[in-house]
Amino acid sequence: MGALTDIQIKQWIKSAAEVAKADGGGLTFTLSKAGRAAWVLRYRFGGKRREKTLGQYPDISLAEARKLALEDRARVQQGVDVAAEKQKARREASTAWTVRQLAEDYLQKSIGRLEESTLKGHRQRLRDYVYPVLGNIPADEVRPIDLIKIIERASKKSLHVAKLVLGIQKAIFAHGMGRHIIDADPAFQLRSNAVLGPRPVARTRVMLSEAELKIIMPLLPKMGIQNALMAKILLCTAVRIGELVGAKWENVDLEQRVWFIPPTDIKGKKGRARNGEDVRGFSIPLSEPVVGWFHDLKDLAFGSAYVLPIRSRKKAIGDTHMEPVTLNAAFNNFWKTHLSEGTQRFTPHDLRSTARSHLSRLGVDLLIAERCLNHSLGGLVDIYDQHDYLQERRVALNILADFVVNCNGA
Structure with a gap:
């Protein structure tokens, strides 16, 4: 040459x-x-x-x-x-399969095996974090450092989100290995502790005192009518926010004063106990004030199948329920605007811990108070005691509702 x-x-x-x-x-x-x-x-x-x-x-x-x-x-x-x-x-x-194709194949084959809410979360995290960076990259060219960068970016949102992003990455590349689409799993050796550091100290749940509730309850209308009604129902039923926002009117019997939460709406997978939860479905007795608040929500629902529908985008997305983050944001703004002095900062889930604490303070038996939260005491009690304590829980929640109303929350 x-x-x-x-x-x-x-x-x-x-x-x-x-x-x-x-x-x-x-x-x-x-x-x-x-x-x-x-x-x-x-x-x-x-x-x-x-x-x-x-x-x-x-x-x-x-x-x-x-x-x-x-x-x-x-x-x-x-x-x-x-x-x-x-x-x-x-x-x-x-x-060659791209990361997007591999992920979509995993999601498609997970229908029926994973809850729809879980699949929805996977799709959101893939859309927000994985696809913008790796969506069009051949799956067998992805390196561990590529995944680490995505996880670190997600950690700026929160450590919880970062761990969920790590989880879906591990799932789709394990799926690729199982289908022999890739020869090596870039997520196999990734550990959240190594990427994100040790788990932070868990946040202590807030128990709002009677004095704090007497400050908060009269101000709830400043959150808006629907948000205020939701807050009072959460406090007087001790349910999780996800169980309330996903509720359908077909499961709320206002005449019999019972609200049934189906297994698919309870935290944990259907038919599988998790964190002491009973996932067979759960009936909640409704006190008189709660029945009235549900009637008010029904007037605001305008014929929706959901207790808490998204009305502003109904034409675009159809009839569906609001997201829990909406109420989280409303609570955060409410506290900063009206309660920054005189009360602890609290979230919707803190109303559940507040309700549990006041049930004990009001003299409700430990077992009944735990069943009000759909908790199981486990062991032999869980095996042999199949009684649902519906009437006992009705009495307990009536006592709790009377206490809340006396805090000027009527």
């Missing part, structure tokens, strides 16, 4: 004439009628003439083309058909 010069190449390109000039050692500069300049390596393999396009000029300079040609000629001498190798790599690249 060494017959060509950069000056000659530039002159040929300027003249726009079709040429094919050898540099030596099989390296050839070609210029098509369309003006496409490229480097080609010509060689013999198995007695047949072969050629491989090394790349275009000037993207690949004369010096770089000579280096590539030398490397490929050495491999040819070692018995490698470099042109066939390139064609194979191109075919594999055209059929």
Whole structure:
């Protein structure tokens, strides 16, 4: 090699004439009628003439083309058909699964196995964190550091979100290994402690005192009618926010004063106990004030199947319920605007711990108070005591509602 010069190449390109000039050692500069300049390596393999396009000029300079040609000629001498190798790599690249395709295949095959709410969360985290960075990247080219960067970005939102993002990444790449789509799992060795550090000290649940409730309750209407009604129902039923926002009117019997929460709406998977929860479905007796608050919510629902529908976007998304984050945001703004002095900062879930604490303070038996929260005491009690304590819980929640009303929350 060494017959060509950069000056000659530039002159040929300027003249726009079709040429094919050898540099030596099989390296050839070609210029098509369309003006496409490229480097080609010509060689013999198995007695047949072969050629491989090394790349275009000037993207690949004369010096770089000579280096590539030398490397490929050495491999040819070692018995490698470099042109066939390139064609194979191109075919594999055209059929390679992207991260998005792998993730969508995992989600599709998880329908019926995972709860719809879980799948919805997976889709959201993939959309917000994974797809923007890796969506179009071949799944077998992803490295652990690529996943770590995504997890670290998610941690700026919260450590909880970061762990959920790590979880879906581990799930989709394990799925890829199971389907033999990828040869190595880049998420296999990732550990949340190594990426995110030790788990932070758990936040202590807030128990709002009677004095604090007497400050808070009269101000609740400043949150808006619907949010205020939700807050009072949460406090007087001790349910989780997700159980309330997902409630349907078909499960709320205002005449019999009973609200049934189906298994799919209770934290944990259907048919599987988690954190001491009873996932067989749970009936909540409704006190008189709570029945009245539900009637008020029904007037605001405008015929929706949900107790707490999203009305503003009904035409766009159909009839569905509001998201828990909506009430979380309302509580946060309410506290900062009206309660920054005189009360502890609290969340919707803190109303559940507040209700549990006041049930004990009001003299409700431990077992009944735990059943009001759909908790199980476990052990032999859980095995042999199948009584639902509905009437006992009705008495307890009536006492709790009277206490809340006396805090000026009527």
